Amino acid sequence: MSNPIHPTSQTPQDITLAQLKQIMPEAFSEGQLDIHKLTALLSEQNIAPAQEAYGLSWAGKHQVYRELKTPTSQTLVPEPDESVNFDTSQNLFIEGDNLAVLKILQKSYHSGIKMIYIDPPYNTGNDRFVYADDFSESIADYKARAGQTDEDGNLTHSDGMQSNRKENGQYHSNWLNMMYPRLALAKSLLREDGVIFVSIDDNEVANLRLLMDEIFGEENFVAEIVWQKKYSPQNDATYFSLNHEQILCYARSLNNFERNLLPLNEEQIKRYKNPDDDKRGVWKSSDLSVATYNQDYDYEITTPSGRVVSPPQGRCWNTSEENLEKLIKDNRIWFGKDGSNVPSVKKFLTETNDGVVPISLWGYKDVGHTQSATQELRKLMGEKIFDHPKPIRLIQRAMKISSSSDDIILDFFAGSSTTAHAVMALNAEDAENGKAGKRKFIMVQIPEVIDAKDNQSAYEFCINNNMPPNIAEISKERIRRAAAHITSELPESVDSKALDFGFKAYKLADSNFIPWQQPASYDADSLMAQLEKHLDPIVDNATTDGIITELMLKEGYTLTADVIEVDGYYLVTQNDALNQSLFNSKASENTTDTAMRLAIVLDDMTTSKATQIIARAPNKTLIMDRAFSDDANKANIVLQFEDAGLVVGCV
Missing domain, CATH: 3.40.1390 (Udp-n-acetylmuramoylalanyl-d-glutamate--2,6- Diaminopimelate Ligase; Chain: A, domain 1)
Incomplete structure (x- = not known):
């Protein structure tokens, strides 16, 4: 659809506002610039909005803007021993708090990611997630403050993550404060034609929709996808058996986003028949009429049986009389076995190379369900270690719709690394079909400690495999095992060495450079002591x-x-x-x-x-x-x- 013509010439202010809306949609409410939001976003001071307009508001929102602008002094350190093919792989696994990691990646990966998929905490009342951190402090200081270490620096059972119970007076606000800066940073990493998919359920879907409208702009909303996560009703449900979850999809810029078509599935292929033994193979009927009325295409058609038919009321045919005659001569119009039906167009399977338009309802037969996802993970890891993993095919469908063979896929709530598994499996599938298969993944996962009381099977899995009991270790191990499994099932015609089944591992760490610390006093001795530290500003363990x-x-x-x-x-x-x-x-x-x-x-x-x-x-x-x-x-x-x-x- 073309843009409407302005009745009057555009003023410089109109052009500036349009550019600003592209850059900062979160500063607009119902199409109008909210000067208070703009001031809060850009000011170096901590300013609370004086007046709120339509939009999502919550306790602590103005603090989020401050945190979003706060840089981190932390960095990433390579871990070759925990990697697979560190020197050659283009895939990344980063262990650490995703908020800090997203800040670190801003300069290197700005506008470089084609697709993001995340499965964040759903805020069910049992979730634990990281709250705002002071990124000016060292990781050692943070661990002590958050309870990860005791006074002597020894690790405790806490990982600094906190539960967000429904009894909490700021239950929704805490979740929104956690999500906002991460989504805002993720947006700047997306390419102009990039897209983000966020899994969610009924607990926060309404708030997430408003939140993403603010961050990405409601004009960049693509779809709310419904995933059928269960194949049978839950009979002990209190009111309704909740058999679905939602996936919100937003484009970085809808004007630049182009979705791919999906290949036909087996059920769709079965709809193609060949009742007239057409030499071109199986086909299915397609409506010859359209709702967009054109008087030139409103004419009568005489069927082979002599019956005269007209388009349905308010509609017309989708082609001219002249072209219709050509289609009839080419045996591309079907009038039914007795030659008296309303004409339809024959669509041949052999000519359906572009696939089908994706729909917003994703059934379990096409993309899997929670039980199949659990079975996939159990097959790799030997036991059930997570309760609610996502199916590989679910992530693959998102990738097929929104990415091509060379794109980068980011997941900063990696969990068990289903997304990494899906990327490698889809690359292998492409290779089997003669395509490049060079998608790359970036996984980010905090080393969330696994408590033996909460998840004994996951805890024992880590101990039995000589791994620290945390989610990041399981995530990396799944990638290793998934790569081996996919490789073992490749046909001989596919060169496994041409596919990237490795990853470079990195961990969040304090800077290698000694930060300047304001002296307690400005006497000569204090200043000299601080200056001496910076004669060689490299920390001892760098x-x-x-x-x-x-x-x-x-x-x-x-x-x-x-x-x-x-x-x-x-x-x-x-x-x-x-x-x-x-x-x-x-x-x-x-x-x-x-x-x-x-x-x-x-x-x-x-x-x-x-x-x-x-x-x-x-x-x-x-x-x-x-x-x-x-x-x-x-x-x-x-x-x-x-x-x-x-x-x-x-x-």
């Missing part, structure tokens, strides 16, 4: 890989960029930059080479090393201050880079 990863992320390089050591420095190369605008430099002008390169020098910076780096013309070079022998050495080398027209920074 690793080279950790430092490189942190610098990569801060410069906007992805976690799958190539890193090699060359002649005493590190060269980071990214061939698939998600946001080319982040890497503008003279080194990339007037060249067809789209690879982005970052040089990192940690130690022993010399003029000869500078010459070698300059010859490679990286987009940027970062040099640790400690790498320079003295100030003169630093000044000369910086001048070398500037004379070559290259960007250099000192850390």
Whole structure:
């Protein structure tokens, strides 16, 4: 549908408001700019809205805006020993609080994710989830405050997650405070043609719909999908047997989102028959009339039996008389066995290559149910370790509708990593059909502690497999086992080495760099003590890989960029930059080479090393201050880079 023509010329204000609505739909209410919301979102001060308009409001909402703008000093550290094919895999598993992780990924993955699927806590009254954290504090301090460690630093049975009981006076508000910043950060990670699917049930579906309307804009609502999660009624239900859940689907920008068609299922294929033995194969009838009236297409048709028929009242045929004659000669119009029926168009199965339009009702026969999901997980893990996993086919349907073979799929409530399993299985299915099958996943899961009293089977599974008893460990183990299972069932015609069944593991950690702390007093001794800490700002337990990863992320390089050591420095190369605008430099002008390169020098910076780096013309070079022998050495080398027209920074 085309946009309506403005009766008058657009003013600069109209254009500005339209642009602002695209950038910040959450600042608008019923199409009008809410200046109080805009101020709360953009102000550096903690401002509560003075006046509320139509929309979703809850206790602590204005605090969410502050938290959303609060940066994190934390970083990610690589864990090669917990990974599979760390050096080559393009898949990621990140262990840590998803709010902090989403903040860390903002620069590297901004507008780079095609599809997000999440299965967050449903707020049933028994859920536990993480509340707002102070990201200026260290992880060690947070663990102590949240109850994860005792006074001596020993782990306790608590993981810092808190129950949200219905008796709580801010029961819904707590859940909304948890969801809002995560969804807002997720939105900025989506591509312009990206889409998000969020599973939910009746407890919060109404609030979630309003929340996502505010964050994504109600004009970007795609569908509310109903998933039939049970195949039989629950006879002990108090009122109704709840046999379904909802999945809310929103586009980053509905104008840019294009959904794919779904392949026909077995039941749909069975509807195709061949009663007239047409040599083109089985077919099914399609209505020849349409509701969009066109007088030129409103005419009488004489059937082979001599009966004269007209379009139904208020409708017309979908083609002209001239073209209808061509279709009849080509035996594409069906008048019934006796030749007297109202004509219909023959749609041949062999010509139905594009598939069918997805519907909003997803039955268990097509996408599975909770029991089949439990069986899938039991088959992999050997026992039932989760009560409500999602079926693989459910996630795959969302991916088939909204992604192609090279896209990145994100799930920041990974749970048992059903989404990762679904990505690998769909890639294998594509490979069997001769397609590329190169979708990539990013899983994020907090290491939620498993209490033996709450889930004995999951706890024993971890202990028996020499794993810490937490959800993240089970999540990683499922990916490993799912990869092995899929590989074992691949036909010989498929090269398993061409498929990515690995993942790079990372964990949330404190920065490798010592933060500046305001001295308790400004006397000379206090200031000198603080300055001495920053002569070499690297923390004692920092690793080279950790430092490189942190610098990569801060410069906007992805976690799958190539890193090699060359002649005493590190060269980071990214061939698939998600946001080319982040890497503008003279080194990339007037060249067809789209690879982005970052040089990192940690130690022993010399003029000869500078010459070698300059010859490679990286987009940027970062040099640790400690790498320079003295100030003169630093000044000369910086001048070398500037004379070559290259960007250099000192850390």
